[in-house]
Amino acid sequence: MKLYGYFRSSATYRVRIALNLKGLPWEASLVDLRPPVNAQHSPQFRALNPEGLIPVLSEGANTLTQSLAIIEYLDETHPEPPLLPRSPLARAEVRSLAQVVACDIHPLNNSRVLNYLRSPLGHDERAVNAWYAHWIALGFTALEQRAQHLSGDGRHLYGTSVTLADVCLVPQMYNAHRFHCDVEPYPLLRAICAHLESLPAFARAAPQVQPDAPA
Numbered sequence: 001m002k003l004y005g006y007f008r009s010s011a012t013y014r015v016r017i018a019l020n021l022k023g024l025p026w027e028a029s030l031v032d033l034r035p036p037v038n039a040q041h042s043p044q045f046r047a048l049n050p051e052g053l054i055p056v057l058s059e060g061a062n063t064l065t066q067s068l069a070i071i072e073y074l075d076e077t078h079p080e081p082p083l084l085p086r087s088p089l090a091r092a093e094v095r096s097l098a099q100v101v102a103c104d105i106h107p108l109n110n111s112r113v114l115n116y117l118r119s120p121l122g123h124d125e126r127a128v129n130a131w132y133a134h135w136i137a138l139g140f141t142a143l144e145q146r147a148q149h150l151s152g153d154g155r156h157l158y159g160t161s162v163t164l165a166d167v168c169l170v171p172q173m174y175n176a177h178r179f180h181c182d183v184e185p186y187p188l189l190r191a192i193c194a195h196l197e198s199l200p201a202f203a204r205a206a207p208q209v210q211p212d213a214p215a
């Protein structure tokens with residue numbers, strides 16, 4: 001399998017974690033998002049994903065986009081260890097937690113949105129950072145409250161084993177740190193991430209240890 005991504009892309013980070021959890025071999029193909037390269041806009045990459053977004057997973061002749069769709073595909077084709085619980089209610093809870101990150105925080109804060117705020121809308125870095133921190137705070141406040149009821153051990157967002165919700169949380173916490181957001185108000189989320197980041201599958205997926213990360 002080939003994963004098109006970039007070390008700092010948190011959506012790619014989710015897929016790296018899932019591939020590692022499943023023990024699947026994968027090869028990285030760099031899509032450098034930094035200007036002026038903007039490889040996501042190259043005709044070659046747009047042929048793979050007309051949205052111009054990473055990650056993209058290719059397997060043989062098949063190409064998949066959207067990190068949650070990719071991860072659920074991996075979970076269905078390689079069921080162990082499962083990333084979704086068995087019961088429909090529990091599955092819905094885990095997907096709901098994952099979607100707080102993937103649908104309600106991340107899309108508002110990805111680089112094309114931040115760039116649009118800068119130009120053409122004309123906002124300065126202070127305003128852009130305030131925007132970023134605002135959506136992190138709204139989402140993390142809700143997740144912290146929900147984790148108090150749903151975490152089974154203070155080490156996982158849901159229950160007592162790694163789920164899709166954890167796979168989404170850790171990269172979003174990485175982003176929050178990267179943009180200097182205040183994460184003090186979320187002690188449970190921080191404890192969960194500290195535990196998860198110590199697991200080999202998460203540690204090997206971390207941005208700073210990817211081959212395209214600066215030394």
Ligand SMILES: N[C@@H](CCC(=O)N[C@@H](CS)C(=O)NCC(=O)O)C(=O)O
Pocket residue numbers: 008009010011012033040052053054055065066067068102110111112113
């Ligand atoms: N919903 C998509 C989001 C993908 C996404 O926003 N990817 C970012 C990197 S994390 C990207 O490619 N950004 C390029 C850009 O903003 O131009 C997913 O989960 O895969």
